Amino acid sequence: MTERRCMWLLLVCCALGLAVPWLLGLTYSARLSSHASGFYAVPVADVVAANAGPRRPRHSVLVVIDGLGHEAARTMGAIALLREHGQCRKTAVGVPSMSRPVYATISTGLEQDRTGARGNDDESPLFAESVWDLARAAGLSVAVVSELTWWQELFPRGFTSYEVADPEVDYFARAPATDLVLVHPLYVDEAGHEHGAASREYADAVARVDRELTALLHRLDLAQDLVIVTADHGHSPRGGHGGAQEPIANVMTCHAGLGVRHLPDHGHLRITTVGPSLALLLGLPFPAHMRAGDDELDVLWDIADPAVLPADYLADRRAAVERFRRANEAALREWLPASDGSWDRFYAAHRRSQLLAAVPFAALLGFVLVAQALVHRRRARRDHARPGALFGLGFVALFAVVTYALQVGLRGSFDLSSVAGRGEFIGFTVVLGLAWTTLATLGHWLLRSDRCALMLDLAALSALGTVLSLAHPVALGWRLGFPVPPPAIYFFPYFAALMLGMLNAVAVVVAALIGLRPYRRRSDMLA
Incomplete structure (x- = not known):
């Protein structure tokens, strides 16, 4: 040549x-x-049996601390306090370990592969039913305090009030006393992106969220209120997330308050179980598209306190989980008989x-x-x-x-x-x-x-x-x-x-x- x-x-x-x-x-x-259709979604209608519902918490708070990995969470006094009164579990968020996809999974119980939310740039609503939608349908008031509008973009009918706050304010102090409130501070994530998880700035942001969350816990009465704390992902030492590395794709999820069993040992959880656990503790139907089959939904019965939640209600919810599993198994056998419903x-x-x-x-x-x-x-x-x-x-x-x-x-x-x-x-x-x-x-x-x-x-x-x-x-x-x-x-x-x-x-x-x-x-x- x-x-x-x-x-x-x-x-x-x-x-x-x-x-x-x-x-x-x-x-x-x-x-x-x-977002419009997702992949291989299996909708299952669910209704809580009449007169079987539990006593609802006076106030329920779901805290999503953006960018807080499980290793950093273990250093927080607020996490120790939640563990003392309830239980905390190392939680796998799945891939991609990115914010909007994990917000979708937390809300629906459906994994990123099937929600169709795989990146942060799509602002369109998500097709899947969320726990926020179910709370609104049950007549609950649902509020959000966040630096982002992303939750409302994903679930535009899920909230009665939505405050977009400046990063300098105390998000926990601004949380209204509604039936259910989502508190979503972003400054830990911002410190991770700008300086990395190994930086002093990241440690300072974790210390700040620890102080503010602890103050919220002291204002609540865990004998009649409910708190769930989780996160969407951690950060690499240099800053960044999205992969499956141990400190990035694992966070800490804690449940404490009315209806939560006290288990001092750290357990394990999938992020897909957070939304269904909130539905269970609030007496709501399970999200229609939640992952069922080859799941970890049985951990719900370890989270729930049988001394507080009525036996008939827990039996009804166990039956509902089995109904979801059977429906998913039937759909899988139809789509791919060789899957054997798995x-x-x-x-x-x-x-x-x-x-x-x-x-x-x-x-x-x-x-x-x-x-x-x-x-x-x-x-x-x-x-x-x-x-x-x-x-x-x-x-x-x-x-x-x-x-x-x-x-x-x-x-x-x-x-x-x-x-x-x-x-x-x-x-x-x-x-x-x-x-x-x-x-x-x-x-x-x-x-x-x-x-x-x-x-x-x-x-x-x-x-x-x-x-x-x-x-x-x-x-x-x-x-x-x-x-x-x-x-x-x-x-x-x-x-x-x-x-x-x-x-x-x-x-x-x-x-x-x-x-x-x-x-x-x-x-x-x-x-």
Whole structure:
């Protein structure tokens, strides 16, 4: 292959390598969520048996401390106080560990894979029934104090009052004495994003929420009031969330007050159980779409205090849970008989389908690498050039490994937990892409001093990036389908749009410099 053909091959690969990842990355946030319908929702009508309802708490408070991981929560005096009067459980929030998706899961009992809420940017209402809707239908007054409007955007009919407060105010002191109030302070999360979970600023924010929550607890009477405290995610030491790391995807959930059993030992919980537990303690029907089957709903009977909640009521609620499970099992058998009515098997089958859809792209990746090696060998035979097939494959492999290592080493992970702030992430990845691609290109030239070989290997890198980018929407759906992929794959389109953009930009400059070389030589001769 001539130098000119190498140049044109590189330019064609770069044109695709710039356009495809950029288009997919730019549209990705809009393609993540499906609030209007979700995925594989199983609606089950539920009614609490007449005359079986429990005595409702005088005031009920659900506190969602945004950005508070379970490790930081364990340091709080308020958590110790809640544990002393009720029970606290380490709680898995699932993936993605992002705010709006977890708000949806807390409210509905339905996991992120099926709510269709997979990102923070979709402001449309969610299809699923929430505990807020059920409380309003039961005639309860439901208030919110938050820095964000996101809860109201998700559930516009769920609240009687909604205060958007400044971050400097005491959210707990502003909580009205309604039947049910959601208190949602955001300053812990903001400190995590700006400074990281290992920072003094984050510790100060945790200390502040501890003081303010403790003051609220002292104002309440846990003999007749109810408090549930939880969070949506933690933060990485550098700041960021979204992945499945231990301190990020696990929070603390505490129940205390009327109807709650006292259990001093820390237990475990899924975030999908928080909404149903609130419904149980308030005497409300369970949310119609809550996760049932391969669930942890039996923990409800450990949360509920049988000395306070009537036996007939608990029996009615146990029967309701079994009804939900049977309905989910029947739906699963209809959708996929091989699932045998199990959500775990249903998930596994769909993950296998995603892997099968990616197989042709794995073959295409292999084809690109084989084609790269064959072209190198043909050049070596025809042009008596140094053999470059193994060097080219090594260059591609080393570039990929070092790119991953740099991302993980400098940002802590290859997933959304590495993104503390959108602007900072863009700046970091652009600089990383430009610096590492330039360094790799210079290293290639110093070791080989072969212009065509350099362009061939850059073209192979560009083509591999394009294939990987295309595999994502084909295997997972243009609008991200079911189930949500692992965190690294979930993150890839954002990273690829920037990293591959810089790779291809450097490659275009290389092609331009090499392509202009004959013109510079001719100009020197004329001079």
